[in-house]
Amino acid sequence: MAFSPLVDELVESLRCLPGVGQKTAQRMAFHLLERARSGGVRLADALSNAMDGVRRCESCQNFSDTEVCGICENPERSNGTLCVVESPSDLLAIEQTSDYKGSYFVLMGHLSPIDGVGPDDIGIERLLRRVRSEGVTELILATNPTVEGEATAHYISDRLDGSGILITRLAHGIPVGGELGYVDGFTLTHAFRGRKPLLD
């Protein structure tokens, strides 16, 4: 852009956001400059503070402002149940149900030998140490139902073989509100195998 190095730099910087290419970055920059200057200033501050201040929780690896995050510090949540998720957004989705009251461990990824991601990169040793030291009675492996997620779950479960800890995996089945005709075959098979008596 010939007319403004500052706008050029803003457009170029916006491209570090996921899914934002040249045109979208331009649209975002012009929108901020034309109609949302105060929003832009607020975003600049929030970015600068977050990039500087957000670290990993020493206990669960999730993003945190403090050494140990609020969930890990909450004594009511140390009830012997530990839920392993792949990412902070998975944790967030579970938190939003308000149903789970235990603690978490965030892998920040999954095992993926093809990308060079091994057990050390996702903190499996830290997880195992925590499971042993905290007296965890149930370990819920809530990794995604993808090839990598399943492999990660199996790896963790293998490493805890013989420990006597109950290791569980989230149920597969038909989504609530879904229509049978649109559900894929694998899910339907799982739903059939996991069927339950109506009056239990």
Added chain:
Amino acid sequence: MAFSPLVDELVESLRCLPGVGQKTAQRMAFHLLERARSGGVRLADALSNAMDGVRRCESCQNFSDTEVCGICENPERSNGTLCVVESPSDLLAIEQTSDYKGSYFVLMGHLSPIDGVGPDDIGIERLLRRVRSEGVTELILATNPTVEGEATAHYISDRLDGSGILITRLAHGIPVGGELGYVDGFTLTHAFRGRKPLLD
């Protein structure tokens, strides 16, 4: 999000970007925190500098770091041709063709009585003053071919009625590389009416 006020604030601030909702903002925030911290810091600086330093060019109303923008200051571009566009991105699209060598006037909008946007809001008086004072010989009205864009073009042309200045509008026709079967009827009619002899 229970675990980090800094992350919360970042997600909330990212929502000021156009087309970014809660989920996308979350994905952006996690991406920056996990994989692009340096990009995030750069974006924070760029935003802060741009929000603070970018103003409107006194001459053409476009975004500029200086009182008068580079294009308006360039004496080679004051050749009596002035191109009126609705937005900086339109200017950019024209600049990228490297074909037009005159100067610009950026309306930063179009006439839209329903939204309360009148001639004063898009700087029509400033445009007319500039046309008269600079000895413009051709005024190219490159507003969008929408109802509002056409209305804006007609309004400007009416205001300059009798001034002796050549007022032009961009040609309508089939896009280069387009297929006739997919071109809408209005465009095709314009293309027929604007047909040209092959050997001119």
